[in-house]
Structures are given as structure tokens and as C-alpha cells.
Amino acid sequence: MGSLLEIQQLSKRFGGLLAVNNVSFVVHAGEILSVIGPNGAGKSTLFKLISSFLRPSEGQVLFQGERISHLAPHLVARKGVVRTFQETTIFKTMTVRDNVIVAHHLRSKANLLDYVTGSSRAKQDLNEFADSADTILKLLNLYESRNELASNLPHGYLRALGIAIGLATGPAIILLDEPFAGMNHEETMRAVEMVRRVRDRGVTILLVEHDMHAVMKISDRIVVLNFGEQIAEGTPEQIRQNEKVIEAYLGVEDESIGM
Amino acid sequence: MKRQTIGIVATLLFSLIVVFFIPWLLDLTGRNDLYFTLTSVALLSIASAGVWLTFFIGRINMGQAAYALMGGYISTILVVNYGLSFWLTLPLAGFFCALVSVLIGLPILRLRGVYFAMTTLVLTEVSKLLALALPITGGASGIINIPLPKALKILGITLIPDFTTLANVKRAFYLLSVILMILCFALLYRLVHSRLGQLWRSLQQNEELASSIGVNISYLRLIAYAISSFFGGLGGAVFAAITQSMYPSNFTVNDSVNFMLNCFLGGLNYVFGPILGTFVLYFGWDWLFRMGKYQLLIFSSVLIVLMLFLPNGLLSLRFRRKSQA
Amino acid sequence: MIQVLANGLYLGGQYALIALGLTLIFALMNVLNFAHGQMYVLGGFITYTVYGRLGLPFIVALLASAITLALLGAAIERFLFRPVIRRSFREESTMLLAAAIAFFLDAIILLLFGEKQRGVPKIINGVLNLNFQLVMPYDRILIGVVAIILILAFILYMQRSKTGRALRALAQDRVAAQLMGVQVDRYSMIGFAIGAMLAGIVGGLLVSITGVSSGIGGPISIKAFMMVMIGGAGVISGAIAGGFILGMLESVGLSVLHSYGDITYLVIFASLMVFLSIRPQGLMGKPWG
Numbered sequence A: 001m002g003s004l005l006e007i008q009q010l011s012k013r014f015g016g017l018l019a020v021n022n023v024s025f026v027v028h029a030g031e032i033l034s035v036i037g038p039n040g041a042g043k044s045t046l047f048k049l050i051s052s053f054l055r056p057s058e059g060q061v062l063f064q065g066e067r068i069s070h071l072a073p074h075l076v077a078r079k080g081v082v083r084t085f086q087e088t089t090i091f092k093t094m095t096v097r098d099n100v101i102v103a104h105h106l107r108s109k110a111n112l113l114d115y116v117t118g119s120s121r122a123k124q125d126l127n128e129f130a131d132s133a134d135t136i137l138k139l140l141n142l143y144e145s146r147n148e149l150a151s152n153l154p155h156g157y158l159r160a161l162g163i164a165i166g167l168a169t170g171p172a173i174i175l176l177d178e179p180f181a182g183m184n185h186e187e188t189m190r191a192v193e194m195v196r197r198v199r200d201r202g203v204t205i206l207l208v209e210h211d212m213h214a215v216m217k218i219s220d221r222i223v224v225l226n227f228g229e230q231i232a233e234g235t236p237e238q239i240r241q242n243e244k245v246i247e248a249y250l251g252v253e254d255e256s257i258g259m
Numbered sequence B: 001m002k003r004q005t006i007g008i009v010a011t012l013l014f015s016l017i018v019v020f021f022i023p024w025l026l027d028l029t030g031r032n033d034l035y036f037t038l039t040s041v042a043l044l045s046i047a048s049a050g051v052w053l054t055f056f057i058g059r060i061n062m063g064q065a066a067y068a069l070m071g072g073y074i075s076t077i078l079v080v081n082y083g084l085s086f087w088l089t090l091p092l093a094g095f096f097c098a099l100v101s102v103l104i105g106l107p108i109l110r111l112r113g114v115y116f117a118m119t120t121l122v123l124t125e126v127s128k129l130l131a132l133a134l135p136i137t138g139g140a141s142g143i144i145n146i147p148l149p150k151a152l153k154i155l156g157i158t159l160i161p162d163f164t165t166l167a168n169v170k171r172a173f174y175l176l177s178v179i180l181m182i183l184c185f186a187l188l189y190r191l192v193h194s195r196l197g198q199l200w201r202s203l204q205q206n207e208e209l210a211s212s213i214g215v216n217i218s219y220l221r222l223i224a225y226a227i228s229s230f231f232g233g234l235g236g237a238v239f240a241a242i243t244q245s246m247y248p249s250n251f252t253v254n255d256s257v258n259f260m261l262n263c264f265l266g267g268l269n270y271v272f273g274p275i276l277g278t279f280v281l282y283f284g285w286d287w288l289f290r291m292g293k294y295q296l297l298i299f300s301s302v303l304i305v306l307m308l309f310l311p312n313g314l315l316s317l318r319f320r321r322k323s324q325a
Numbered sequence C: 001m002i003q004v005l006a007n008g009l010y011l012g013g014q015y016a017l018i019a020l021g022l023t024l025i026f027a028l029m030n031v032l033n034f035a036h037g038q039m040y041v042l043g044g045f046i047t048y049t050v051y052g053r054l055g056l057p058f059i060v061a062l063l064a065s066a067i068t069l070a071l072l073g074a075a076i077e078r079f080l081f082r083p084v085i086r087r088s089f090r091e092e093s094t095m096l097l098a099a100a101i102a103f104f105l106d107a108i109i110l111l112l113f114g115e116k117q118r119g120v121p122k123i124i125n126g127v128l129n130l131n132f133q134l135v136m137p138y139d140r141i142l143i144g145v146v147a148i149i150l151i152l153a154f155i156l157y158m159q160r161s162k163t164g165r166a167l168r169a170l171a172q173d174r175v176a177a178q179l180m181g182v183q184v185d186r187y188s189m190i191g192f193a194i195g196a197m198l199a200g201i202v203g204g205l206l207v208s209i210t211g212v213s214s215g216i217g218g219p220i221s222i223k224a225f226m227m228v229m230i231g232g233a234g235v236i237s238g239a240i241a242g243g244f245i246l247g248m249l250e251s252v253g254l255s256v257l258h259s260y261g262d263i264t265y266l267v268i269f270a271s272l273m274v275f276l277s278i279r280p281q282g283l284m285g286k287p288w289g
Helices: A043-050 A073-079 A096-107 A112-117 A120-139 A155-168 A185-200 A212-218 A236-241 A243-249 B002-029 B033-056 B064-082 B086-108 B113-133 B169-192 B195-205 B207-212 B217-243 B253-266 B273-309 C002-029 C036-053 C058-087 C093-113 C138-160 C162-172 C174-179 C184-207 C214-231 C236-256 C263-278
Strands: A003-014 A017-028 A032-036 A058-063 A081-083 A173-177 A204-209 A221-226 A229-234 B152-154 B157-160 C127-130 C134-137
Touching (some): A017 A058, A032 A212, A043 A081, A043 A173, A096 A120, A096 A155, A096 B195, A112 A120, A155 A185, A185 A204, A185 A212, A236 A243, B033 B169, B033 B217, B064 B086, B064 B113, B064 B253, B086 B113, B113 C263, B253 B273, B253 C093, B253 C214, C002 C036, C002 C184, C036 C093, C058 C093, C134 C138, C138 C162, C138 C236
Parallel strands (some): A032 A221
Antiparallel strands (some): A221 A229, B152 B157, C127 C134
16 A cells, blocks of 8 residues: 555644644555544644645645645645535535536546537537446435435435535545534444445545544544644554543543543 | 427527517618617627626626726727727727736636625726726717728628618617627527536535536636626627717716626526516616606616515516526 | 825715715625615705705704614615515625615605705804814814714724624624524614614715715715725724725825826725735625625
8 A cells, every 4th residue: 555645744823823733644545544633623724734725834745746735726636636525515506416417527538618619529528427427426325316406405415415526526535524523323324334435436535523433433544633733643443542542532522432 | 409409499589580570670660769779788788698607607797897898998999090990899809808807807706795796896997987097098088980880801702881881870780789699698508508607607606615626716717707808898899889989988887787787687597687687677767768757766666676576587487487597 | 294184084084984884784784785875865965954954953954864864774674675685596686676776765866856966054164274284174173073973982882782782793693693582683674774874974964064966876885885895894993994094095195196186096996906806805804704
């Protein structure tokens, strides 16, 4: 397993506040790596830094050895690093299927002019997008609701749609923003299954999550943040026994760590 | 496929009516005066189409009068000062406006909501003040006695006759304007219903999500804004040729607001909304002229009532059952 | 120089009051009130009628302007904006409604008061003259002071009173305010009424100095928009700052560039565009309002 994504001494300052402080780790190709930490640990800031929606104050992010942390978000996506959002961020007035079709943008072989003139290259693209969208929708159990307006989709399906949109871009690595937040046990288990299926398609997964239970179950490796600092890194087993992690979580929310 | 055929048939029918039937009817009834009204509707709806397109990418554009003014001056100055053919200045005016809009759009398209609306409103004012201040525009007294368009010849073949030789110049301008209108709206329809349109729609709904799937949002915004301004410049240029005069007051903040109203009234979800909106608004206003001093009062009351009962535009009546057109 | 500053301060006070009303309405309802300038003009004509024509005391006329506009504002919110906001798919619809209301008020004003510029007798005579360093008529000084007192009263009201606190909560977060038990509908109406009232009061104040005419509503609205944008839309301190800044800019610009006339406004407008594209949230606003 080679390293796909390298986070090197990443820091982010907001005014005087150090939200992320000197974080470094590596994501290997084909693994599921989770970043966890108590509320306010800097998880979502780190997430935005990696996906280039925020610029780091110091440090950098490398993708396949290439620096991506100075690029605009759409260029990072073009490299193959794609993020998802928390649930309500979808194209609301398009159908579920159109949401996924439009997200195939990066796989276009035709240029914009082709699409306007309706050239054969464009037609070929559009057919491919439609087929691929259907495959993705089936993979994520959304196929039945493909013709629904996205805004009418039941709550539980929205996050699956978010992941479907991300998958449509054909990413090498997908960054999931709290994919299990607000789910009950049963829903979480279904979502865990779904994330595994995505990984089995050869997509590396980096997820940021609060729910320890799901994270322990799904991750190959875990990075723990507390107050913006990285306090541990290792397999779920190692993390479970790590003194610092227990200290960080204990007393605050010992239940959610699942021990 | 079937829907496409219906669309093409409807477009052809509409074109036949406005290009052949209406002139025939007007000549028959001797209502030569209506030519100017209908010409204005066609040109204003082209400019409104531009505003509609900016709405489509999720921006409230109150700067279209600036580009109409700019297009008018460019065409006029090229014709009057440099002796260029009107037919050449027409696309030049459009492209100049598109170019300027790219330069202006680069910084301001990052703004959203009220911020974009206000900045473009200020743009309308700036363009008026510029027209007043620049030496080449002739200040407040404007440019008058603009010559009528000469013949358009390509390889010795006369495509369009010299307007000064025509018996009915009003009809010629009418035909020019409605043909331009049909072309512009056909282009707009094609754009909006292509994948490009789908990408634009994705911008309208969520720019962050669009950029996360690799869409270059600033590039797509610029394209839409440039096309929008092209339409504005085109409309303004023909307008100057018709009235044969160009003043800083030809297009003002009021026009910017009216373009917006045309789009709203027609409905922001329907490509052809601006034509309907412009038609209703312009004719309504004209028709109310007979009300004398109560014209504005009745007009604005009707607008308010329309907003109360059809806040999503006139076309929403017909499309109420469908989710999106 | 002192003269220019004093003029700027006097102008800024009036402007800030107009901008306060506009920004209050914007913050509460996310509505850009295109009819704000017309409300100002209406206030001016009411004061003109009550003070100039009927001969009642100026303060009575001013109260008449304030009350009429407050009632009008409340009615506009209750019967026009509220239903349209509820029923339209896109929030932009309120802009159309606001524009239509602006036309409507323009028409009413024209019908009732005609096209002529109207003025009223001076409220006090005399001119303050400090060695020709500063020449200022007493009535301008009085009006300027009144405007500043009103601004302070408004701030105090927003900070201290129960209504003011509810309005601020509403402006900050509509949903949260509702959860906290603020009656959203009621306070939207009150806020709109206060905003309209402020516009009417300034119209009434200024009629005694510059007079009033039916065509100036639109230009006043645009100026008010600019002030609000300079300071940051929906921010009270921003509106005050924007008002004073525009007042100063105009005063300084007109004295430096007076031989060029419109150039002053061209320069102000063009720099505003540059400023907004660099800092869209204005001086004091949060990003994206």
C-alpha cells in the first residue's frame, strides 16, 4: 500500500485561535482512515483544509506527491480528491438522478461547445453518464427514488445522495464529512455497510466523525485530534487502549467511546 | 424526443407569426404605429433575456442598462465617427460588452444576493455618469442624427437592403428586431437545455457543492455573465439605430429595474418568460396611457396585485402542475 | 476645511437616519426596500402640508409624518410583503414587490402633491458665522443636532427596550428568535414600521431646508443602498458609518471637484464598486450578511 494523501504539519489559525495545530499523517491507498475527536477538536477545520475549502496557515497537503493545498476546490476535485457535505447540501430542485448525472462533470470528454451543439462526443458522454449514474444509484440503494426531486427525498437518503454525487466524479479518495451524524443504530449500520461498498470499488476513504462506535467498526486506522492537536494515531485496537485518547474522551463523554 | 418536436414546431409557428403574419396584419389595418411598440418589446426582451440568464446562475442583475447603454454608444460611435457599417458594429457592440463584462465580472461575480444586486445597480449609475463625463459620448446632449443602416452586401450579393431606400423603415426595424429576438432566445433555450445549462443550474443551487464535483464555478459564471451582457449590448445597439439618437438617459436605473421586472413577471423558471413579461409590461404601460395621470397608479397597482396572486410569474399559471420547465 | 467637515457632518446625520431604517428592514426580513426613497419623499410632503400649508407647529408636522409613515410601513409589511414572502419560490420576488410599491408611492405622491418642488418657511432665522471659517444657518445646525439625537435615541431603544431586543434577536437569526418565543410576525411589522417612520422623519426634517419634490425618491433610495452597502448590509453601526461616510465624501467631493459636477458622483460610485468587490461585507458586516 502506497501513500495516497499526505498531510504535513498542517496548521490553521483563526485570529489568535489555533484551530488545527501541526497535524501530520498519511492516508494509504485503499484504506478507510477516520479522524475523530471531541467537539471543537478541529475536525471540520482539518476537513476543509484537506479539501482545499480553506487555506492552511502552515504546512501542506500532498496528493500522490503533489502539493494540492494551494489549489482551488474544483482543481483539487479534478485531481481525484473529492469531499462530501453534511446532509442538506444537494442540488435541491433537480431529480435524484440528475444530481448524480450532473456530478459526472469531471469525466467529460466533450467540451462545453460540444454539449451546446450536441456533437456525437457529447451524446456519447451523456449516455455514459446516465449509465454510470444508474450503477451508482443502485450501489447506494437510491435507484428506486431516482426520479424524485432531491428536496423530497426522506432524511435518511440525503447522505447517501451526497456520497453518490461524490462518487460520480470518479474520485481516487473521497472525504466524508460526518457520514453517521444524527443516525440511530440501525441507520448507522446500514451506512457503515454502504461506505464499505464504496471502498470495495477501489475508492480510498478519509472520514471525519464524531460517532466512536461506527468509527471503531469501520476504520482500518484512526487519527485522534484534541484541541487542534493530534494526540494519537493507530488501529482501532491501539486507539482503544491509548491513555491519551481515554483521557481526552473520559469524563466528557465516556459513553460514546463504546467501552 | 417528442417534447423536442413540439418545441421546434411551436418555435417555427411563433416565428412565422411574428415575421409574416403580424406585419401583414399591421399593414392591412394600417396600424403602422404599432411597429415601434413591438420593435421595442423585441429589443427589450433581448436585454431581459440576459438578465434572466444571470438569474439562472443565481444572481440578481441590476446592471443590464449599463451594457445596453454601452452597446448603444459603441455602435453609434463606430458608425458616426469611424464610418463603419451598422451591420458590423452590431456584433462588435455585443462582443465589446461581453469583454467589459468579463473584466467587471471577475471581481463582482464572487458576490452574492443583495451584494451583487447593489454592485450592479451602482454599475448602471457609473455607466450613466461616464456617458455624461466622457468627451466622445457628447455628454448630456448626446449623439443625434445617426444615419440609418446601409445595405449589407457579402460577395456582391445584397443580403439586407439599404434602410434609407425602404418605403417602410419601421417595418424593416421590426423585422430585424424580431429576428434577432428569435435567434437570441433560440440560443438561450439551447444553452439552458444543454449540459451547460445543467451545470449553470447546479451553480444556482449550490456553488460550494458544484465546485466540490470539479466544476470551475468562476469560469461558468463568467460565461453566463458575458452572454448576458452580449444580449444587453445587442439590444442597446439596435435601439440607438432605430431612434437615431443616443443619450445617457437612453438606459437608466429604471430600465435595469424593468428588465428585472420583465423576467420576474414572465417567471424565472421559463426561458421564454422574458418575452411574455416584456410584452405584458410594455403593452400594459402603453395601453394605460389613455388613463392619463392615473397611468402609473394603475400600472403599479396591477403589478402589486400580480405579485400578490402570482408571485412566481405569469407562466406559473400554465405550468403549475409541472415541477420544472 | 471646517466648513466642509461641518457640512459633511450635517449631511451624514440625515443620511445615517435614512440608512438606519433601510438596514433595519433588510436585517429583519431580508427585503431590500426599493420604496425607501419614496417613503422619505412622502414624509417630506406631509410635513410640508401640515407645517407649510396648514400652519401648525413644525413639531406637530414632524409627528404627523412619523405616524403616517409608521402606519403605512406596518400596512405594507402586513398586507404585501408577508403574503408574498410566504408564497413565492424565490426570495428575489420581494424585490419586484418593493419596486412595484416604489412605483405606486411615486404615483400617489405625484397625484396628491404635483410635480413642483415645495419648500416651507424657515423654522429659525439667522446664520452662525465664525470668522467666515464656518458659516452655517441656524436651522441647519438645529436639524443636524436633531438627527444626531434621533440616531442616539434609536440606538438606545434598540439596546434597552424589550421591543428593541426582540428586533435584534430577530435580525440575528429568525428561526432561533422564533424558538426563543419572539413573535416573528408581530416584530417584523413593528420593525418595518420603525424603518418607514425613520425615512418619513428625515423627509420631514429636510423639507425645512432643501424642500421636497416628487421625483427624488428613486435617487434617494440608491444613495441609501450605497450607505448600507458601505457599512455592511443589515448592521446598525454599519448604516450609521455608511451614512456619515457618504455625507463626508459628498461634502469633500463637491468642494474639491465642484467645477466638474457629476464627476464627484462618478468617483464616489466607481470607488464604491471597487470597494464592494474587495470587501463585499462592507466595513462592519459579516460575510454574506
